[in-house]
Amino acid sequence: MVKIRRINLKLLRDIWKGKIQYFAVTLIIFLGVSIFITCFEAYQNLGISYSSFYDRLNMADYWVSVDQVGSNAVKDINEISGVEASGRIVEDLFIDMGEGGGEKVTGRVTSLPENQMPVINMVQVEVGNYFSGSSGREILVERHFAEYYNLKPGDWLTLEHEQVKSRLLIRGIVMSPEYIWIVKSAQEPMPTPRTFGVLFMPLREAEKLFNMEGTVNEITFLIAPNVDHTKVLDRVRTILEHNYIKRMTFKDDPVEVQNRRIDIVQGIRSAYMTERKNVPVVLILRQKLESFAMLAFLFPLLFLAMASLTIYVLLSRLIESQRIQIGLMRAMGYGRAAVIFHYLGFALIVGVVGSLTGVTAGHIWANGLTELYMKQLNIPIAVTELHWGTILGGFAAGIFIPLAAGLIPAWSTIHIQPAEAMRPPAPTAGNKFIMTPLLYILRPFPYYIKMPLRNIFRNFKRSLFMATGIASALIMVLVAMSFVDIVDEMFSRQYGTVTKYDAMVYLQGEGAASNVSLISHIEGVTGAEAVLDVPYRIRFGDNKIDTSIEGIPEKSTMYNLVTQAGTKIDVSADGVLLPYSYRDKLGAQIGDTLRLEPLKGTIGETDMKLAGYVWSYIGGRAYMTLRDVQKLQRDSGAATGIMVKFDGPPDSYTIERINNMPQVASIELVADTRKMLDEQMSFFWVMIGIMLAMGATLGAAIIFNGVMVNVTQRAREMATMRAVGLGDRMLSFMISLENIFIAAMGVVIGIPLGKYISLQFFEAMSTNAEDVFSMSPPEISARSFITAVVAAVLIMLISQLPAIMQITRQNLATVTKEYSD
Amino acid sequence: MNPNVKLTDVSKIYRMGQTEVVALNNISLEVFPDEFIVLLGPSGSGKTTLLNLIGGLDAPTSGQVEVNSINVSMLSRAQLTGYRRHQIGFIFQFFNLIPTLNARENVEFAAELARNPMTPDQLLREVGLDERMNHFPGELSGGENQRVAIARALATDPPVMLCDEPTGSLDYETGKRIFKLLRTLNQTRHKTIIVVTHNAPVGAIADRLIRMRDGQIAGITRNEHPLDPDKLEW
Ligand SMILES: Nc1ncnc2c1ncn2[C@@H]1O[C@H](COP(=O)(O)OP(=O)(O)OP(=O)(O)O)[C@@H](O)[C@H]1O
Numbered sequence A: 001m002v003k004i005r006r007i008n009l010k011l012l013r014d015i016w017k018g019k020i021q022y023f024a025v026t027l028i029i030f031l032g033v034s035i036f037i038t039c040f041e042a043y044q045n046l047g048i049s050y051s052s053f054y055d056r057l058n059m060a061d062y063w064v065s066v067d068q069v070g071s072n073a074v075k076d077i078n079e080i081s082g083v084e085a086s087g088r089i090v091e092d093l094f095i096d097m098g099e100g101g102g103e104k105v106t107g108r109v110t111s112l113p114e115n116q117m118p119v120i121n122m123v124q125v126e127v128g129n130y131f132s133g134s135s136g137r138e139i140l141v142e143r144h145f146a147e148y149y150n151l152k153p154g155d156w157l158t159l160e161h162e163q164v165k166s167r168l169l170i171r172g173i174v175m176s177p178e179y180i181w182i183v184k185s186a187q188e189p190m191p192t193p194r195t196f197g198v199l200f201m202p203l204r205e206a207e208k209l210f211n212m213e214g215t216v217n218e219i220t221f222l223i224a225p226n227v228d229h230t231k232v233l234d235r236v237r238t239i240l241e242h243n244y245i246k247r248m249t250f251k252d253d254p255v256e257v258q259n260r261r262i263d264i265v266q267g268i269r270s271a272y273m274t275e276r277k278n279v280p281v282v283l284i285l286r287q288k289l290e291s292f293a294m295l296a297f298l299f300p301l302l303f304l305a306m307a308s309l310t311i312y313v314l315l316s317r318l319i320e321s322q323r324i325q326i327g328l329m330r331a332m333g334y335g336r337a338a339v340i341f342h343y344l345g346f347a348l349i350v351g352v353v354g355s356l357t358g359v360t361a362g363h364i365w366a367n368g369l370t371e372l373y374m375k376q377l378n379i380p381i382a383v384t385e386l387h388w389g390t391i392l393g394g395f396a397a398g399i400f401i402p403l404a405a406g407l408i409p410a411w412s413t414i415h416i417q418p419a420e421a422m423r424p425p426a427p428t429a430g431n432k433f434i435m436t437p438l439l440y441i442l443r444p445f446p447y448y449i450k451m452p453l454r455n456i457f458r459n460f461k462r463s464l465f466m467a468t469g470i471a472s473a474l475i476m477v478l479v480a481m482s483f484v485d486i487v488d489e490m491f492s493r494q495y496g497t498v499t500k501y502d503a504m505v506y507l508q509g510e511g512a513a514s515n516v517s518l519i520s521h522i523e524g525v526t527g528a529e530a531v532l533d534v535p536y537r538i539r540f541g542d543n544k545i546d547t548s549i550e551g552i553p554e555k556s557t558m559y560n561l562v563t564q565a566g567t568k569i570d571v572s573a574d575g576v577l578l579p580y581s582y583r584d585k586l587g588a589q590i591g592d593t594l595r596l597e598p599l600k601g602t603i604g605e606t607d608m609k610l611a612g613y614v615w616s617y618i619g620g621r622a623y624m625t626l627r628d629v630q631k632l633q634r635d636s637g638a639a640t641g642i643m644v645k646f647d648g649p650p651d652s653y654t655i656e657r658i659n660n661m662p663q664v665a666s667i668e669l670v671a672d673t674r675k676m677l678d679e680q681m682s683f684f685w686v687m688i689g690i691m692l693a694m695g696a697t698l699g700a701a702i703i704f705n706g707v708m709v710n711v712t713q714r715a716r717e718m719a720t721m722r723a724v725g726l727g728d729r730m731l732s733f734m735i736s737l738e739n740i741f742i743a744a745m746g747v748v749i750g751i752p753l754g755k756y757i758s759l760q761f762f763e764a765m766s767t768n769a770e771d772v773f774s775m776s777p778p779e780i781s782a783r784s785f786i787t788a789v790v791a792a793v794l795i796m797l798i799s800q801l802p803a804i805m806q807i808t809r810q811n812l813a814t815v816t817k818e819y820s821d
Numbered sequence B: 001m002n003p004n005v006k007l008t009d010v011s012k013i014y015r016m017g018q019t020e021v022v023a024l025n026n027i028s029l030e031v032f033p034d035e036f037i038v039l040l041g042p043s044g045s046g047k048t049t050l051l052n053l054i055g056g057l058d059a060p061t062s063g064q065v066e067v068n069s070i071n072v073s074m075l076s077r078a079q080l081t082g083y084r085r086h087q088i089g090f091i092f093q094f095f096n097l098i099p100t101l102n103a104r105e106n107v108e109f110a111a112e113l114a115r116n117p118m119t120p121d122q123l124l125r126e127v128g129l130d131e132r133m134n135h136f137p138g139e140l141s142g143g144e145n146q147r148v149a150i151a152r153a154l155a156t157d158p159p160v161m162l163c164d165e166p167t168g169s170l171d172y173e174t175g176k177r178i179f180k181l182l183r184t185l186n187q188t189r190h191k192t193i194i195v196v197t198h199n200a201p202v203g204a205i206a207d208r209l210i211r212m213r214d215g216q217i218a219g220i221t222r223n224e225h226p227l228d229p230d231k232l233e234w
């Protein structure tokens, strides 16, 4: 039998003696390490899962959009060595969803080879089959859309393009890496499946339908590994030049799919090139990942910092109470190092147990989270790998941070002189400089107020530690609540203040503003206003942002722009209003002159003053008056959409009447969008719940330890008070009062810190001008502050209970007898 | 015969700010192997200080401490640790056992430091605790605890044992039995034993009785026929 060394046995027994306290620290380390591993591994897993999904379906490396180019260009590009290219037609049309004029839905058609699966940008057939090849009149439907309308193979779908209707048979329901997340355009990143669907059609059929025989408008290509991209791109450029496409605009910004089109700027035909990493779907999924990476560091850092503090306090108290034992060990012939290592052992065991369990649980959770997340996105691949670097990093942090914290008290044993340690220590009275005036101030108060207050200062460092525990719980609660605030604020601003319409009616291409009067006469409609949204590039000096400019009526009652601070700001002829999130990227000040270049067509290039920055949350875009945008487009009657207000919830008849208007493309009901947003939020709410629970656990673990240490240190004093006749209730009251004072201190520390941290957190997460979801740092609401404070005080009151119970159960005889500890 | 413990002109002065406390004032003393010494003196006379210097827990302000030809005052810190480990066994008034280790484990705690450790079970039997080896200090009486402490001090088989008021917190009968045990160990195991006490009558059981006063040796009495501790009365 292996015999454990007695000094180590002592270590284990000492830990066992204070097992709940050590368990509490271990729990904090466990949480810190497991959160880190969970979030960071999930982050890595998801990144790999995405790419492997992209790779499995051979997602292209580059997309080149042109107005039209002959198929031989595709063939030429395909012949570049190490390049696999394919040409396709991507066009929008209408899908007639209701038999006899029900919903009109925008359909994005992408062509596919009719006989075999494409080599690039493959689709995965979920239900049914790929094209049979026998008949051209077949389509595949992307699964979001199919799900919404419950479409199955064998159903027929009516498509409409330039007033020509055709019926096609659904062969299969498919998923496509390009449409994991459906993005219509950067301005409309979240179309509802009710109004936007993705379809795939045999190339021959698409050529016929869109009048593009022998040509394509999009070339996608994949470059083999180890092939020089710049050389390939040079070749591609040359080939396009031979095909009369003189300019190739390299996009380092995400381009809305719609805009990858004809681009006849200044009379030159040009091609738009987008790399895989800038494709909207890739960008959005990536952006959603970043929050994991963020969480992976912020909270574990907080947890491990608090674990360190706790270990410091626990070990300091342990060493203080074991002075005699230390003196004895030294007298017996244990060296200084042996004693230091002995006490470091406490931190080591706690660290190793916390890290081992944390890493294990974290890894399991990371895999679960990855699978859950991919399932939510409906991606069939979830790569769950063991990321050794992350595992080791988390493990090392979980061990070395507590060890470092334990080193301070452990090292202090060096100064313990055995001869001195074995005399009984003098009782601590607290800081004289605080105590003397304090005693004076407290004189008029009764003892049950005086004593708790005095106790706070007797070991002020420890009180501060407990206050920090409360503060850290408060920080977690505050950060979680500020998420809630952001979402609330976003929704209530967007839907309570900014957009007051009930539906946006999209017109086909550039329609007529005169639809306003037609729509407003429909029964059930109480108001209608036109908007004109045109893709533009905005330049200021060397900086540029591709976005769109939306023209809205002056004094609009349905579109109320506000500044970041929330005050109303109207579009006027003075200039263009930009979303706040563009400010850093563009660097323009109010009053500066911006250059506006149309991304489509040749007209409308102009200079315009920057009139102000406005708040926006989804799909930032620029705003001008409707009239000014119409002027830019040289079309005083143009509109791309009509904002509509209904009299109560619209009935199907009203919707049908609008849908039946010839220029109407689709109706996007605000209620639908909100419902979709709410559904996407469910994952978010779970995260918030977990964060709140973890914050509470952290606070509870620290307070529990702090109160426990306090109580054991004062055991004799308290037993004496009880022996003298102080009731248990009064004693509990006094301890609670002391802790409430400490909680108040924690609140004072926690609130500004929590405010600062949530601000930093969101600042880091937000404000990339091109991000589809631009989050602005939160204004933390009073509700959040109150929740956080109440939570902190509750945590304090609950976690002190075990310690209070221990005191009231203590056997008076044994406590007063004990001479050490 | 050569002395086992040899103090030459040893002084110990504690400085606390402005004031100086002369705990030991120029003491010279020789203790021989197998001697059983009783140190007697009023509180504050320097008894503990003297033991601490011999035990290598403290260094003299001046003078020389030599134990088994080791010049204790010249030892480095690491050497001092080894010195305490192999040369000295300490016994204290308040036993100072590790509360989380049982009797046997407390003895083993020391035995693990020795080059040639004694068998803990045998030592505990020798001090009369064969029945209660698995009991924790909290479950043992004061006398029993002190026996454990004695067994622990013996575990490294040190030639010199220093006992600072070993019966100070024990009753009369129990105290007597502890002195009996120490005397037996002195005779059977040939330990040099120095016992500090407040009790004047205890001097009768010693080979030599050393009286201390104000940090100095006030007198040395040699007992040609030391009293059997069983017959002690105070
Ligand atoms: N670390 C110290 N710092 C200052 N003075 C000390 C220290 N240790 C001992 N003294 C002083 O040295 C003198 C001798 O102390 P010592 O402990 O040796 O006395 P003692 O004879 O053991 O007394 P007692 O019988 O009360 O244990 C005393 O005056 C004491 O106050």
Ligand SMILES: [Mg+2]
Pocket (backbone or CB within 6 Å): B047, B048, B049, B164
């Ligand atoms: Mg003494």
